[in-house]
Amino acid sequence: MLDDIFEDAAYTGTKKFTQHNVQTANATGFGAAADDYAERGIDLNEQLIMNKPATFFFRMNSDAMIGAGINSGDILIVDRSIKAVSGKIIVAAIDGDLMVRRYMQAFNTATLCAENNQYKNVDINEFTAFQSWGVVTCVIHILDAALVAFNKKSSGGKTPLTAKGLNGGLFKK
Template sequence: MQARPSLSFFTPEFIPNAGAVFVDAGISAGIPVAVGDINEECLSLDVELVRNKETTFYARVSGQSMIGAGLDDNDLLVIDRSISATHNKIAVCFLDGEFTVKRLKVENGEVWLQPENPNYSSIQVTEANDFVIWGIVTNVIKRV
């Protein structure tokens, strides 16, 4: 059986609620643009990225099975347990004693966990599996 990427979990208390300074200057990714007045305000990533604090948690990706979806090793995922798990959503699942993150494929009464890397195989979920969807990925925080 193929190794599944593991996830290490964080609770929302580990992400600081104190806002960082946000410079709303429209930073150009193309031709540099002269900036007039720079507007500074406090920004809380919890406010920006979390819709429901009671059902949201964070997990760090470990592995390469979802690189095609932009989820790279060490990315921090924002996961909401209140969002319905439907076809094509990216979900954090507990499968047979291990956590994994995959795209849900639901068709013809079957559930598949679809990786986004051709080096990994799809996993069909059956009644024989110990399977729980923990939540849906809503945002990804990357390090550069």
């Protein structure tokens, strides 16, 4: 019975890790009461990514969106297949620089709004080189400083795509 529950529970992506099935049935008695409610492991790709080919990860490197709960160093999951509509938080290229802002549109005007008063909003007009790279769907906020240090060490100092600017080297911190 437990083999059926845990079938296909392991992550099948490109990263390698081991997920072990834990048998709780006891040969001399009853299994644990929670066995009736056992579920397979949680696959974060399955839970957080709606359209895999259109999704990328982006590391926030400013506190411009702190009011929206996005801190510097957070990893954003961005979906290029979702349309940028008013109120959505997007990754945008403005005149060659990448930024994360809330997209606000009213009638014939559009503005990229920061969620921190220390940053200016950006008005989009016909003279602005604007391109939406996608809508932010999830924020991964690492709480343990040891994990942050591990991520930097394991990536050789390289981080996922960051808002450094198109001409400033996207994969450098």
